[in-house]
Amino acid sequence: TLRLFLEGFDKDTFTLRFDPQTRILHLEGHFDSDTWPREFVAVDGIDVNKIDEVTIQLARKRLAGQYKPLAKKGEMAIESFVELHPDGTQLGFGDFDSFEPWPSGSGAFISNPYHNLIYFVKKGKEESPTAMAWQVRGDTLRLWDTKNTAQEGDIPEYAVTKLHGAYLKVK
Numbered sequence: 715t716l717r718l719f720l721e722g723f724d725k726d727t728f729t730l731r732f733d734p735q736t737r738i739l740h741l742e743g744h745f746d747s748d749t750w751p752r753e754f755v756a757v758d759g760i761d762v763n764k765i766d767e768v769t770i771q772l773a774r775k776r777l778a779g780q781y782k783p784l785a786k787k788g789e790m791a792i793e794s795f796v797e798l799h800p801d802g803t804q805l806g807f808g809d810f811d812s813f814e815p816w817p818s819g820s821g822a823f824i825s826n827p828y829h830n831l832i833y834f835v836k837k838g839k840e841e842s843p844t845a846m847a848w849q850v851r852g853d854t855l856r857l858w859d860t861k862n863t864a865q866e867g868d869i870p871e872y873a874v875t876k877l878h879g880a881y882l883k884v885k
Contacts, residue, residue, distance in 0.1 A: 773815035773830075775800045777848075781855055781881035796881060808844070810834040815848060824860065824872045831872065832857070847874050853883040 716730040720743075728743035739754040778800040785791040796806030804813050814833040824831050829847035836843075847858040857879055860872035 769817065770802075770814050771800075773817055774798070774802050774813070777815055777850065777855065780884045782884055784854075784880040784882055786877075786879075795884065804834070807834060809836065810844070811837045814843070824874065829858065829874060845870065845872050846878060847872070853885075855881045855883065857881075 715732075717727050718730060720726075720728055723743075726744050728741060731740045731742065732738075733740065737755065741750075741752045741754070745752075777798045780795050780797045782795055783792050794806065796804070798804050798807075798813060802812040802814065804810060807813070812835045814835060816831040816833070824847050830849060832846050832848045833843035834846065845860050845862070847860055849856045856877065858874045859876050859878045861875050862870050863873045864871040
């Protein structure tokens with residue numbers, strides 16, 4: 715059990731209680747509305763020994779699945795599928811060996827407006843991955859092409875250029 719303070723709730727304390735039987739983490743305290751989640755399921759299968767990759771691993775797990783490309787305006791639908799796997803491998807998104815999704819705020823450099831960053835990586839060319847912006851809303855994954863706007867030698871900073879594609883997750 716942990717007692718904690720949440721930003722914006724200056725005078726209230728909250729309690730996190732883990733139930734080992736159900737593996738559910740319960741958040742208890744005074745809330746102004748019922749819209750706050752109060753139960754959280756522990757995520758298994760993430761190798762916490764590689765602490766630098768925990769965010770990437772969780773994002774890979776969130777994005778994993780088979781997707782059907784949505785037709786662009788004025789084009790015919792494509793009857794193929796693309797796949798993102800929780801281990802970071804992919805099929806159908808190009809000649810890449812892996813993908814690294816970075817949620818915005820965790821080292822991503824796409825701003826104005828903020829977007830999540832995803833690197834598509836080819837073995838042997840890890841120093842020059844293809845960077846795209848990504849967003850998931852419901853069952854729809856959107857990818858945008860980007861352009862590196864940083865000065866040469868600086869940390870890459872990307873700007874969104876155009877929609878690369880939209881994909882509907884297959885259930």
